[in-house]
Amino acid sequence: MAPMNPVSPSRDGDQFHYIRGAQLSLGLLKPDRDLVAVSIEGVPSSDDSTAGVEVIDLGLFYGSTELEKARRIHYRQFKHSTLRSEEPMTSSDLKKTLVGFAERYASLAEKFSAADIADRFRFEFETNRPIAQGASNALTELRDGVEGAHSKYLRQHVPLKGEPLRKFAKLVRLIPSVPDFLTQRRMLTHDTRAYLPDADRDAPLQLLNLVTTKATSEGASERAIRDLDVLHALGVSYDDLYPAEPRFDPVENVLVREPARTLAQKIIDGSDSVIVQADGGVGKSVFAQQLHSLMPHGSTVFVYDCFGAGSYRALSGYRHRARDVAVQIANEMSSAGLCDPLIPTTKADDTAFCRAFLARIDQASEQLAANPDALLLIVLDAADNSEAAAREAGQGHSFARMLLQERFPKNVRLVLTARPHRVETLAPPSDTALLELSPFSESETARNLEQRGVTATSPEVKEFHRLTSNNPRVQSVALEQGGPMRDVLGRLGTAPLTVEDTIQALLKRAVSNAKQTGGSAEAEQIDQICSALAILRPFVPLKLVADTAGVSEGLVRSFANDLKGPLLIRENAVQFRDEPTEHWFQETFGPQGDTLSHFIDRLRPLTTNSAYAAAVLPQMMLEAGQLEELVEITLEGKALPTNNEIARRDVEMQRLQFALKAAIQAERFKDATTLAMKAGGNAAVEERQQLLIGENTDLAARFLEPNQILEMISRREVSGGDWMGSDYAYRAALLSVQPELAGDASKELRFTQSWLGQWAAMIRDGKEHIGSPTDEDRAAMLFAELNINGADRCASHLRHWTHREVSFRTGRL
Numbered sequence: 066m067a068p069m070n071p072v073s074p075s076r077d078g079d080q081f082h083y084i085r086g087a088q089l090s091l092g093l094l095k096p097d098r099d100l101v102a103v104s105i106e107g108v109p110s111s112d113d114s115t116a117g118v119e120v121i122d123l124g125l126f127y128g129s130t131e132l133e134k135a136r137r138i139h140y141r142q143f144k145h146s147t148l149r150s151e152e153p154m155t156s157s158d159l160k161k162t163l164v165g166f167a168e169r170y171a172s173l174a175e176k177f178s179a180a181d182i183a184d185r186f187r188f189e190f191e192t193n194r195p196i197a198q199g200a201s202n203a204l205t206e207l208r209d210g211v212e213g214a215h216s217k218y219l220r221q222h223v224p225l226k227g228e229p230l231r232k233f234a235k236l237v238r239l240i241p242s243v244p245d246f247l248t249q250r251r252m253l254t255h256d257t258r259a260y261l262p263d264a265d266r267d268a269p270l271q272l273l274n275l276v277t278t279k280a281t282s283e284g285a286s287e288r289a290i291r292d293l294d295v296l297h298a299l300g301v302s303y304d305d306l307y308p309a310e311p312r313f314d315p316v317e318n319v320l321v322r323e324p325a326r327t328l329a330q331k332i333i334d335g336s337d338s339v340i341v342q343a344d345g346g347v348g349k350s351v352f353a354q355q356l357h358s359l360m361p362h363g364s365t366v367f368v369y370d371c372f373g374a375g376s377y378r379a380l381s382g383y384r385h386r387a388r389d390v391a392v393q394i395a396n397e398m399s400s401a402g403l404c405d406p407l408i409p410t411t412k413a414d415d416t417a418f419c420r421a422f423l424a425r426i427d428q429a430s431e432q433l434a435a436n437p438d439a440l441l442l443i444v445l446d447a448a449d450n451s452e453a454a455a456r457e458a459g460q461g462h463s464f465a466r467m468l469l470q471e472r473f474p475k476n477v478r479l480v481l482t483a484r485p486h487r488v489e490t491l492a493p494p495s496d497t498a499l500l501e502l503s504p505f506s507e508s509e510t511a512r513n514l515e516q517r518g519v520t521a522t523s524p525e526v527k528e529f530h531r532l533t534s535n536n537p538r539v540q541s542v543a544l545e546q547g548g549p550m551r552d553v554l555g556r557l558g559t560a561p562l563t564v565e566d567t568i569q570a571l572l573k574r575a576v577s578n579a580k581q582t583g584g585s586a587e588a589e590q591i592d593q594i595c596s597a598l599a600i601l602r603p604f605v606p607l608k609l610v611a612d613t614a615g616v617s618e619g620l621v622r623s624f625a626n627d628l629k630g631p632l633l634i635r636e637n638a639v640q641f642r643d644e645p646t647e648h649w650f651q652e653t654f655g656p657q658g659d660t661l662s663h664f665i666d667r668l669r670p671l672t673t674n675s676a677y678a679a680a681v682l683p684q685m686m687l688e689a690g691q692l693e694e695l696v697e698i699t700l701e702g703k704a705l706p707t708n709n710e711i712a713r714r715d716v717e718m719q720r721l722q723f724a725l726k727a728a729i730q731a732e733r734f735k736d737a738t739t740l741a742m743k744a745g746g747n748a749a750v751e752e753r754q755q756l757l758i759g760e761n762t763d764l765a766a767r768f769l770e771p772n773q774i775l776e777m778i779s780r781r782e783v784s785g786g787d788w789m790g791s792d793y794a795y796r797a798a799l800l801s802v803q804p805e806l807a808g809d810a811s812k813e814l815r816f817t818q819s820w821l822g823q824w825a826a827m828i829r830d831g832k833e834h835i836g837s838p839t840d841e842d843r844a845a846m847l848f849a850e851l852n853i854n855g856a857d858r859c860a861s862h863l864r865h866w867t868h869r870e871v872s873f874r875t876g877r878l
Contacts, residue, residue, distance in 0.1 A: 077245075081145035081193070082122050083280065084249045086290075087272040089125065091256055093292040094406050099136060102126040102289040105279035109289035116172035120165030130289055132176065137185050140169060144192040150245060153197035156218045159204075162190055163237065167223045170233045179232050188233075191240040207234035259405055261299075262391070262413035262421040271298045299408055302792060306396045306406065309389045311370035313350055313446075320512065321359065324503045325352050329359035333440065335498050338469055338479040340448075342488055343502035345648060346538025349482040352502055353446040356480070363439035365429070367397050371451040371465065375633070375641045378454050378602045379775075385451040385463040387418035394443060395425045403429035403441075419467055430474035443468075444480045449487035457602075457684060459726055466491050484648070504535035513540060514550075521550045532557040590616045594624055595654035596664060598632070600685065603640035606677055606771075610639065613667050637805045638771070661689045672704040679705055679716045683723045692727055696736045699724040700743065771803045788838045790820025794845040801852035814849045821846070843875040 090103045102109060104124035111130050122143045128136030142162045144154070166188040173182050199215055206216035207223075210231040220226075225233050244252065250269075257268045275298040279288055296302060332339050343349050350372075357366040369390055376382030383389060388409055395407035404425035413421075426441070433439040445451065448465035455463040468479055469491055483491060488499065505513065510530040514521050521529065532554065533539040543553055593614035598605065611618040625632040625639050633642050641647035656664045665685050672679035682704060686695040698704050699720050706713045721740055728737040793816040800810035821838065838846075843866075851859040866872045 077147045078143070078145040081245070081249060082143045083273055083276045084253050085143060085191070086123055086276040086280075087269065088249065088253050088256055089123065090272065090276065090290050090295050091260065092125075093290070093295050094260055094408075099127040100125060101128060102130045102291050104130075104288045105276055105290065107288045110287050114169075114172050117165040117167075117169030120162050121169070124289075126289070132173070135185060137187070139187045139189055140166065141189040141191055142166075144190070144194070145245065146192075146194055147245070150193055151195070153195045154192060154200060154241070155197045156200045156203050156215075159190065159200055160219065160222050163219060163223050166237065167225045167230075167233055170236070171225065171229070174229065179229075183232060183236060186236060187238060188236050189238045189240060191243055193243050193245045194241065196239050196241040201239070204234060204237060204239070207231065260408045261410055262388075262407060263410060263417035268299055268410070271300070274298070296408070300410070301408055305392075305409055307393055308409070309370070309373065309384045309393045311368065312372075312374040312376070313354060313368075313370055319351055319355075320516075321355055322348070322352075322509060323506075325355060326359060328352070328500050328502060329356060331498070331500055332356075332442070332478055332480060333361065335478070336475065337473055337477075337496070338493070339481070339498045339500060340488055340491070340493055341480060341482045341500050341502055342485045343482070344504070344536070345484060346536045347502055347504050348537050349502060350446050353444045353480070353482055356442060356444060360440055360442060361438040363433065363436040364442065365398075365401060365403065365433065365439070366442040366444060367394050368444040368446060369394055370447070371445055371463075372447040372643075375603055375643070375647060377447075377450055378457060379604060379640075382603075383454065383458070385454040385458075385465070386460065387415040387422070387464040387467065388413070390445070390451075390464040391418040391422035395422055398425060398429050403432045415461075415464070415467065419464070419471075423471060426473060426477060430477050433476055439476065441477045442480060443477070444482075446482050448481035449483035449490060452490045453487075459684065459687065459723060459730070469493050469497060505530070505537055505540070506535070510535065510540065513537070514544075517544055519544060519550060519553075525550045525554065528554055529557075532559075532561050534561045590614050590620070591624065592654065594621055595650060596656050596660070598639065598641075599650040599654040600656060600661075600664065602681055604638035604775075605640065606675070607634070607637050607639055609671065609675055609678055612671050612675075613664070661685065662691075665689060665691070669704050673707045676706045676716050680719055683720050683727075687723075687727055692731055692733070695724055696728060696733070696740070700739060771805050774799055774803060774806060775809070788820075788824070788842055790817040790824065790838065791842045791845075793817035793820065794838075794842050794849070797849035798845040798852075801849040807853055810849055810853055814846065814853065817846055840871070840874045843871070847875065 086103065086105050092098060092100045093103065102124075104121070104126065106123075107118045107121055108114070108124055109126065109130040112132060117140075120142050121140045123141045125137075125139040125141070126135055127138070128134065132138070142165075144158070144162075146152070170182065170186075170188070173186060177185075202213075202215040203219050204216075206213045207219065207230060210228075212220065220230070223230060223233075243249075253269045253272070257272065261268060272295065275290065275294060279290060293303075296306075328341060341349060341352065350370075353368050356368070357364075360366060369384075371377060371384055373382055373384050377384045392407050392409045395404065398404045399406040405428060407418075407421055407425060409418075426443070429441050433441055445465045445468070448463070451463040451465045455461060455466075465481055469481070471479075473479060481491065485501075493499070507527065507530045510533075511521075511526045514526060514529070529540070529543075529550065533543055543557055546553075546556065591614075594610055594616065597610045597613045601609070607618050607621050611621045614621070621639070622634065625634050632646070633640050641650065665682070668678055668682060668685065672682055683695055683699075686692070702717065705717055705720075721743060725737055725740040728734075728740055793813045797810050797813035797817060800806040800813060824838065847859050847863055850862050863872050863876055866875075
């Protein structure tokens with residue numbers, strides 16, 4: 066056996082220290098935490114006292130890192146021994162630590178009263194060795210103020226006497242016989258898993274690297290670790306913790322309906338899973354948002370928006386995957402103090418996310434169990450849309466459908482909303498309760514008219530109620546044009562209207578207006594516009610809709626404006642406002658069979674100049690049963706953008722991944738093998754390409770289309786440096802190069818400016834801060850400012866820096 070390197074035991078001690086620091090830093094992520102910082106090898110920069118810092122291996126700061134504001138502060142020293150792990154520690158071994166701690170106590174006594182120190186400060190000594198009985202007796206004598214033989218040695222060395230020594234000793238805590246560093250390393254891996262969906266081997270290493278950095282000269286300017294540091298080490302930001310924020314229209318001045326109360330009671334009395342079904346426009350989303358007010362006292366309701374204002378089909382706005390739903394809801398529960406956070410990783414699959422999510426449901430259930438009436442509701446609104454998006458993307462089933470197969474604790478309810486004819490797509494188990502949300506009653510129609518300030522006689526109310534098929538959305542649309550009730554009734558005609566009837570009427574008016582503009586020949590072109598809107602993913606470029614329909618872009622824009630609501634134009638792209646509109650378009654105009662093949666034929670020539678067209682082509686080909694052709698164009702690199710190489714490579718990589726999944730599902734393993742080999746070769750090239758774009762955001766306008774930029778942002782392929790505002794700066798710069806993305810760029814710029822303001826305030830107040838903006842970060846902010854707000858604003862911000870050399874260096878970039 067080789068002799069032990071004499072340096073190894075010392076390094077073991079360092080590892081013990083760093084591993085314990087990493088373990089305790091995970092406490093910064095706990096939802097009910099008061100822990101705000103963990104200092105390594107000293108104290109935070111906000112503490113200018115050097116007393117005893119040489120023995121403070123770690124500090125735990127609760128409430129604040131400022132001594133005056135902190136609720137509690139624990140100073141801790143670690144001692145680890147590999148060779149003498151069974152040998153008890155004596156008073157001599159404790160001497161240096163207690164001397165340093167006593168110096169820190171004396172320094173605190175100059176600022177705070179003894180009672181305040183006793184209430185808020187602790188001095189801890191942690192070791193893997195046992196404590197000798199003599200040392201324990203010595204500390205007991207110091208606490209009791211007894212000048213006995215056991216404590217004589219320590220009293221001779223500790224720089225406190227009498228009552229101060231006794232009060233100090235009462236705050237000393239010995240933590241002996243903890244597991245050695247090898248065991249602690251395994252425990253760190255286990256502890257890290259509690260926050261992740263899977264066993265990510267890199268995560269503990271990244272945390273250890275964070276702690277090690279803080280312990281070296283590199284971390285000398287700031288020894289404190291905060292929650293953002295931990296997240297950054299794990300490769301995520303706060304944005305990643307909430308990937309699918311709800312985008313519901315605000316529910317204001319909406320009365321709770323009696324049918325809603327009845328359904329809520331059935332949910333309370335039921336068990337496990339419930340599907341609330343209703344036709345479009347009846348108010349499923351409103352009901353979902355009102356559930357919190359209808360549950361027993363102490364209940365908690367979390368509503369997930371599967372529709373996302375129509376963005377659920379967009380590559381940049383997916384909401385159906387486990388990593389979207391599980392992470393969003395779990396972290397909302399964590400923010401409410403009900404469970405551990407769920408930190409997403411790129412390595413976890415659906416099973417891992419599902420398992421992690423269910424574990425957090427169990428945690429939340431236990432938190433609420435003290436109140437026998439309290440319930441935990443997980444509501445997935447428009448779950449049928451989620452399943453449709455999963456199928457369209459070729460990604461198996463939605464997380465909503467997966468959850469229906471699970472069983473939950475008795476105080477948990479899973480509630481899904483869906484249209485009746487789509488419930489079967491969710492494959493609910495036979496014991497799933499199916500509840501129906503009814504449309505308006507006549508009295509509710511009367512109340513709706515009264516609330517909107519519309520005067521109507523009793524016969525008019527009855528007629529309005531009948532002609533709108535009792536449907537809240539139809540009534541809303543009917544009243545939008547205003548006028549007295551007799552005019553409203555006149556516009557409704559004589560037959561009752563459904564949501565589909567209302568939308569169809571709007572479309573007919575739009576077609577009529579288009580025909581009056583360009584003649585009857587445009588009727589077919591309008592149908593082509595509708596077909597394009599029905600099949601293409603949002604946000605659909607207006608130019609692409611026009612090119613596939615063979616019409617002018619102006620006609621497409623006019624058509625969308627004529628609808629007055631169902632379609633939203635966002636700069637140069639269009640999307641549906643709500644689910645009933647989208648559903649009607651898809652059912653009425655969605656191309657099938659030969660029509661779909663002809664649409665693909667029209668789309669393919671556009672791929673040479675449109676990255677969007679090239680990106681959506683594979684899904685359409687798969688729907689048309691053209692898998693063989695899809696594999697062929699993928700392997701041969703056909704139907705790709707030719708106007709810039711960066712767009713070509715980006716689309717080609719997406720297509721390879723899509724075609725590979727399709728080939729595997731079709732059991733065409735030979736094709737799958739060939740595709741996999743090509744994908745592997747392209748991956749390294751794509752990585753270099755993303756690095757190039759990230760470092761040269763001004764190139765994006767030349768080489769990338771708006772949809773590609775949005776997808777890059779959503780895939781987190783644009784990142785900055787160590788400063789927490791850096792990512793936002795680079796995203797703002799990249800988005801700002803396209804005028805139609807100015808709104809998104811402005812949002813990211815506001816975020817980075819907010820981070821900049823916080824950083825500046827910390828510098829000004831002498832507080833610890835998380836990294837510092839580099840010249841490149843500042844240049845990215847200014848580039849975005851220039852593109853969004855013009856040269857004057859850009860120059861003004863450049864002059865804001867106190868040190869002119871900073872402005873000079875940044876301006877040169």
